Amino acid sequence: MTVYAPPGTEGSVVEYRSRYDHWIGGEYLPPAKGEYFENPSPVTGQTFTEVARGTAEDIEAALDAAHGAAPAWARTSVTERANILNKIADRMEANLEKIAVAEAWENGKPVRETLAADIPLAIDHFRYFAGAIRAQEGSISEIDGDTIAYHFHEPLGVVGQIIPWNFPILMATWKLAPALAAGNAVVLKPAEQTPASILLLMDLIGDLLPPGVVNVVNGFGVEAGKPLASSPRIAKIAFTGETTTGRLIMQYASQNIIPVTLELGGKSPNIFFSDVASAQDDFYDKALEGFTMFALNQGEVCTCPSRALIQADIYDQFLGDAVERTKAVKQGNPLDTETMIGAQASNDQLEKILSYIDIGKQEGARVLTGGERAELGGELAGGYYVTPTIFEGNNAMRIFQEEIFGPVVSVTSFDEFDDAMKIANDTLYGLGAGVWSREAGTAYRAGRTIQAGRVWTNCYHAYPAAAAFGGYKGSGVGRENHKMMLDHYQQTKNLLVSYAPQKLGFF
Amino acid sequence: MNHDGAGHLPQVEAHRVDLTQAAADLLVRLRERHGELMFHQSGGCCDGSSPMCYPQGDFLTSEADVHLGDLVVQAGAGVESGGEPTFTVPVWMSRTQFEYWRHTHLTIDVVPGRGAGFSVEAPEGVRFLIRSRLLSDEESEALSSSGR
Numbered sequence: 193m194t195v196y197a198p199p200g201t202e203g204s205v206v207e208y209r210s211r212y213d214h215w216i217g218g219e220y221l222p223p224a225k226g227e228y229f230e231n232p233s234p235v236t237g238q239t240f241t242e243v244a245r246g247t248a249e250d251i252e253a254a255l256d257a258a259h260g261a262a263p264a265w266a267r268t269s270v271t272e273r274a275n276i277l278n279k280i281a282d283r284m285e286a287n288l289e290k291i292a293v294a295e296a297w298e299n300g301k302p303v304r305e306t307l308a309a310d311i312p313l314a315i316d317h318f319r320y321f322a323g324a325i326r327a328q329e330g331s332i333s334e335i336d337g338d339t340i341a342y343h344f345h346e347p348l349g350v351v352g353q354i355i356p357w358n359f360p361i362l363m364a365t366w367k368l369a370p371a372l373a374a375g376n377a378v379v380l381k382p383a384e385q386t387p388a389s390i391l392l393l394m395d396l397i398g399d400l401l402p403p404g405v406v407n408v409v410n411g412f413g414v415e416a417g418k419p420l421a422s423s424p425r426i427a428k429i430a431f432t433g434e435t436t437t438g439r440l441i442m443q444y445a446s447q448n449i450i451p452v453t454l455e456l457g458g459k460s461p462n463i464f465f466s467d468v469a470s471a472q473d474d475f476y477d478k479a480l481e482g483f484t485m486f487a488l489n490q491g492e493v494c495t496c497p498s499r500a501l502i503q504a505d506i507y508d509q510f511l512g513d514a515v516e517r518t519k520a521v522k523q524g525n526p527l528d529t530e531t532m533i534g535a536q537a538s539n540d541q542l543e544k545i546l547s548y549i550d551i552g553k554q555e556g557a558r559v560l561t562g563g564e565r566a567e568l569g570g571e572l573a574g575g576y577y578v579t580p581t582i583f584e585g586n587n588a589m590r591i592f593q594e595e596i597f598g599p600v601v602s603v604t605s606f607d608e609f610d611d612a613m614k615i616a617n618d619t620l621y622g623l624g625a626g627v628w629s630r631e632a633g634t635a636y637r638a639g640r641t642i643q644a645g646r647v648w649t650n651c652y653h654a655y656p657a658a659a660a661f662g663g664y665k666g667s668g669v670g671r672e673n674h675k676m677m678l679d680h681y682q683q684t685k686n687l688l689v690s691y692a693p694q695k696l697g698f699f
Numbered sequence: 700m701n702h703d704g705a706g707h708l709p710q711v712e713a714h715r716v717d718l719t720q721a722a723a724d725l726l727v728r729l730r731e732r733h734g735e736l737m738f739h740q741s742g743g744c745c746d747g748s749s750p751m752c753y754p755q756g757d758f759l760t761s762e763a764d765v766h767l768g769d770l771v772v773q774a775g776a777g778v779e780s781g782g783e784p785t786f787t788v789p790v791w792m793s794r795t796q797f798e799y800w801r802h803t804h805l806t807i808d809v810v811p812g813r814g815a816g817f818s819v820e821a822p823e824g825v826r827f828l829i830r831s832r833l834l835s836d837e838e839s840e841a842l843s844s845s846g847r
Contacts, residue, residue: 229822245822356745383745384821385813413817421817435793436741436751437816440758457744494744540812540826544748551803551831590831593799595747620742620795666743666795 196293196303196527198233200240206290208241208297212391214250214410217257218403224249229412231388234300234535235526237574243387246411248419254379254407255425258350261404262377266347270325273373277322280397281315287396288312295361295389296526300535300576301489303527313655314365317673320657324675325373338692344685347375348427348451351681352420354441355390356432357383357537358492358597362655364390366672367430368406374681379407379426381417385538413437424448428681431455432494434595435666453670453680455494455662457595458623461616462486462497462652463638465609465629469506475650479628482652483514483601487521487533487580491599492541494667495624497652499592500603501612507605511584514603515560518580523566533599535575542576545598548591549581557585557602587615595621609634613641622664626652645671713838713845715767716790718807722827725809725820726752726788727775733819738807739764740792740800740829741816750790750807750827751818758791765797766790770807804838806830 197204211228213220223244230239244250265273284291292306301310333341353367360382371378382390387410394408409416421429422444431441432455445452468479486497502510526534536542542565549563562581567573580599583591592602606612616625622644629635629650639647645662648654655661660674670680718726730736735755741747751758760766769787790807792800812826820827834842 358745412822413814414819415822418817433745433816434741434743434747434749435796436739436758437746438743440753440817443759455744457742457747492745538813540749540810540814540828543810543812543826543828547828547830548748554831554833588799590800590803595743597745597747620799 194529195525198235198240198527199294199297204293206294206392208294208388208392210241212241212243212388212410214244214246214254215391215394215398215406215408216250216254217260217407218398218401221253223247224253229384231298233297234537234576235297236571237539237576240297241388243410246381246409246416248415250409250411251379251416251419251423254409255350255423257404257407258377258379259425261402262347262350265377265402265405266349266375268375270328273375274322274326276400277318277369277373279400281318281322283397283400284311284315284318284393288315291361291389291393291396293527294392296534298386298389299357299360300526300537302531302534304529304531305489307529310359310362313657314362317362317365317369317657321369321373321678324678328675328678335688338690340689340691342687342689344687345374345678345682346685348681348683349376350426351376351378351428351430352423352426353378353380354417354421354429354431354433355380355382357385358489358494360386360389361393363432370672370677371681372405374678376681377405379409379420381409381411381420384410384412421445422447426450428452430680438668451680453672454668455623455670455672456666456668457494458621458644458663458667459499459593459595459619460495460497460624460626460644461499461501461619461642462626463501463612463616463628464503464506464510465612465631465634466503466506467630467634468628469510470630475630478650480513480517482626482628484517484521485652486601487518487599488653490533490536490578492537492597493653494595495646495653496595496597497624497626498596498601499587500601501606501615502603503612504605504607511560511603515582518582519561521580523577523579524568525572533580535577536598537576539576541597542578545578545596545600548594548596548598548600552583552585552589552591552602555585555589555591557583557589557591560584560603562599587618593619609638613638616642620666623662623667624648713834713841714804715842716770716805716807718770718772719809722807722809723772725823725825726770726772729819730786731775735786736788736819738788738790738827740767740790740796740805742793742796746814746816748829749814749816749818750829751816752820752827753817754819760791763794764791765794767792767797767805802834802839803831804834806832
C-alpha cells in the first residue's frame with residue numbers, strides 16, 4: 193500500500209506549476225486578456241494552480257502557430273512521425289508515476305487506475321498509431337489497361353480538438369495520436385475542470401514535437417471552445433462531450449463545411465443471462481466484478497454500465513451478491529493505492545448526481561445501497577464524494593434513461609432473451625453494452641442485436657488500442673481507438689492518370 | 700398560460716419548467732452581457748443532463764426539438780429606466796429526450812461549479828442545474844389538454 197503525497201507537497205513525486213499559460217508554438221504564452229482561473233482539486237476542493245483563461249485572441253494565436261507548422265509537418269515522412277510518437281510514449285513511460293499522480297490529483301480518480309490503466313493505455317495508444325501509420329498504404333484501382341486511379345492519404349491540415357475531463361490525458365491521447373500520426377497540426381482545448389494535467393504532459397514531451405504542431409489553449413467553453421469550434425481556419429473538429437454541445441458543434445461545422453467526429457455518451461446496458469450463475473466459480477466472480485464496473489472512475493465514463501439487466505431466475509441471488517460486492521468498494525483518498533473510488537470531478541457534477549438520486553427516489557426506484565453524498569472528513573471534507581449507489585426500478589424511469597455520470601447503476605430484471613434486447617435498445621444512446629453468458633450463441637446473438645458500437649462480451653471497461661470505439665444512435669459519429677480513426681484525420685487524394693496517347697474523340 | 704382551442708382555460712395552471720430565484724438573478728446578469736437568452740436541455744456524457752444557456756438563436760432548434768415553455772424573469776435595474784418589467788427565456792429539449800422526460804417537472808437552479816460546454820454562465824463560476832419532480836396527475840392533464 194502506498195499513499196502518495198499531494199503534488200507540490202513534501203515527498204511528492206510530482207509538482208504542478210503555480211500558474212499555466214497557453215502552450216502555443218512550442219512555448220508558454222500568457223493569455224491576451226491577462227486573466228487566469230483557479231483550478232481546484234476535487235480531492236479536497238482546494239485550488240492547486242491557476243490556468244490561463246483563453247479567449248478568441250488566444251485561439252487565433254494558436255491557429256497561427258498551427259498553420260505555420262502544418263505544411264512542414266505534413267511533409268515529414270511517416271517514419272519520422274512514427275518515431276516521434278514512439279519517443280513520446282517512451283518519455284511518458286519513464287514518467288508514468290508522475291503523470292498518474294498528477295492526473296489523479298486534478299481529476300479525483302483513484303491513482304491505482306491512473307497507474308494501471310489511464311496512463312499505460314495512453315502510452316500504448318501513441319505506439320499503436322506509430323505502428324498504424326507506418327503500415328498504412330494507399331490503394332490503386334486499375335480502371336483499364338491505360339487508366340489508373342491512385343489513392344493517397346493526405347493530412348487535413350489544422351484540426352481542432354475539444355477534450356473531456358473524465359480521462360484528461362487518455363482522451364487527449366485518443367485524439368492527438370491519430371491526428372499527429374496522420375500529419376495534422378492541432379489546436380487542443382482541454383476541459384475547464386482538468387486544464388493542467390495535459391500541460392504537465394506538454395512540459396514532459398513538448399520538446400519532442402516541432403513548435404506549433406500541438407497547441408493547447410485553456411479557458412471556458414463559451415470563451416475559448418466556441419471560437420475554436422466555429423473557426424473557419426480548422427479543417428476538422430473532434431469533440432467528446434454531451435448531446436447539446438455536440439449538436440452545436442455540428443452546426444458550426446456545417447457552416448464551415450468541415451467534418452466532425454463526436455463522442456456523446458451513453459446509457460449502457462450490462463446484461464446478465466441465467467447461466468452466469470450456473471456455477472459459483474471464477475466466471476461468476478468475474479461477472480460480479482463486471483456489474484461493479486459502474487463505479488470505475490466514479491462512474492464518470494461515457495460507457496458506464498449504468499443499467500444492469502439481470503435474468504429473472506437469477507435476479508435475487510445475483511443482485512444480492514452484487515450489492516455485497518458494491519458495498520466492499522473502498523472509497524477514500526484517491527492518492528491511496530488501496531482506494532477503489534475517489535472524488536467526482538467537480539462540485540456541479542456532485543450536485544447533478546445528487547439531483548438524479550433525488551428524482552430516482554421520487555419515481556419510486558428503491559435504493560439498495562448508497563444513495564448519498566459520502567462525507568469523508570479530515571482533509572477530504574471539502575472534496576466531492578458519492579457512495580456507490582444501486583437503484584432497483586424499471587427502464588421508463590429517468591435514472592434508466594439519462595447519463596448520470598456518477599457511481600449509480602439502475603437495475604431491472606428480464607424474462608427472456610427478447611425482453612433483454614428490447615430493454616437494452618430502449619434508449620437514445622448506443623455507445624457501449626455488456627453481455628455476460630457462458631453460452632457462446634446467446635452472447636453472440638445478444639451482441640449483434642444490441643444497437644451499440646462496443647459490446648463487451650464477458651468483460652467490461654477494457655479499452656485496448658485496436659478495438660474500435662464509437663457510438664450508434666445519439667452517441668455520436670466516428671470511431672476512435674482504431675486505425676480507422678486515421679481516416680477521420682485524412683483527406684483522400686485521387687490521381688486519375690491516363691497513360692494512353694490517344695484522344696477520347698469527343699472534341 | 701395557453702388557451703386551448705375552444706378558448707377555455709385549463710383547470711390547473713401547469714408549467715413543465717420553472718426556475719429558482721438564484722437562477723433568475725443570474726439570468727438577469729447574463730442577459731445584460733449576452734442579450735436575449737435560451738436554454739436547451741442536454742443529454743449524454745460529461746455535462747449531459749445540464750441545461751445549456753445560449754444567446755437566443757445561437758443554437759438552432761428545429762422539428763427535432765420540443766419547446767417546453769418560456770421562463771418569465773423579472774428584469775433588473777433596467778425597469779426604472781423604462782425597460783420592460785419582465786423578459787422571457789425559452790426552454791427547449793430534443794423531442795426524443797422529451798419522450799423520456801415528459802412525466803417530470805423541471806426547475807432550473809444554479810450551483811457553484813464549473814461546467815464545460817458552451818453554456819454562457821460557466822465563466823461566472825456557477826452552473827445551471829436541473830432539479831426534477833414528478834408532475835401531478837392534474838398537471839399532466841392540464842398540460843395535455845392545452846396541447847403541451
